[in-house]
Amino acid sequence: MPALEDLRSLDLANAQVMLWAIKGPTGAAAEAPHFSGRWVDTADEVDVALKETLVAELAKIEEVIEYGLLAQNNEASALQIPTDETHAGLLLDEVAAELDGKKASQINHLLNSKFYIAKFIVGDQIAFAVRKTEPGWKTKKAASFRNLYFADQQLAIDDRPHFELSKTFDFIIFGDTILVRNKGAFESVLRYKSTQREDFVELQAEVEFLAAFVDVTPLVEYVGDNKIQLRRACAIRDKGHYRDAEFMQRLRENQAEYGLVIQFDGDGKIIATPETCAQIMKALLDHRLKSGFSTLVYDVQDTTPVQV
Structure with missing residues (x-):
């Protein structure tokens, strides 16, 4: 420090x-x-x-x-x-x-x-x-x-x-x-995050983000102008897990183990619905984690990678 x-x-x-x-x-x-x-x-x-x-x-x-x-x-x-x-x-x-x-x-x-x-x-x-x-x-x-x-x-x-x-x-x-x-x-x-709305608009126009969804409209409506959800959307863009084909494949294969019920179409694209938008946000933030000790599944507010 x-x-x-x-x-x-x-x-x-x-x-x-x-x-x-x-x-x-x-x-x-x-x-x-x-x-x-x-x-x-x-x-x-x-x-x-x-x-x-x-x-x-x-x-x-x-x-x-x-x-x-x-x-x-x-x-x-x-x-x-x-x-x-x-x-x-x-x-x-x-x-x-x-x-x-x-x-x-x-x-x-x-x-x-x-x-x-x-x-x-x-x-x-x-x-x-x-x-x-x-x-x-x-x-x-x-x-x-x-x-x-x-x-x-x-x-x-x-x-x-x-x-x-x-x-x-x-x-x-x-x-x-x-x-x-x-x-x-x-x-x-x-005004450190005064451009969050603009960032979210840019995210909606990003080809790789759009390619992960059948239709992003329900997710856009879910985020709306909510300050916390805009933060999370910007964090999703920063992390960019939706650009990682292996991450997305593991999400499709393992989501049930983590208590998620996100729907995918035949091409593996996310089907966003009002009921699953909160889960989609958690998944793309990588905020649904499983303890290697208790085997319990937790939602977390933020993540800090640990070098092992």
């Missing part, structure tokens, strides 16, 4: 901290996103709180998992993906320098920011920690409530603008690696 180890070795206690509030991403979903940011002058206690949050976030990570369409992390792990496979470069360009013209000087510069970035500068190294904003950053939310504080055994009104600083980060960009703690936030901020 070199990226994680390098982050932990940074002298964060003496890091310079710069905070940016970012609006966006904007632009057409199929295009590269546009970000608009303002840097914010922060008090020492804010910088200390941000440092403590990053240290705590790094301490939680016990395992680093390679990012995948269906890969999921938990509270003790992070997903890892190369920076250059994402739109992170566009975001980092926006927060490259704290210029006077980019400084937040009025409340509207901060309201409705979608996320914030804390830059931790240690010599010539910079770590960027990103977090989606809480509801209090939205104009509508700020206008709907009065802030109160409790002192001297009574409540009083505090009319100063308030912004919530989370005690976690969603992902961390460091050098050529991104460590993802919140996959949904990461994909939303960087």
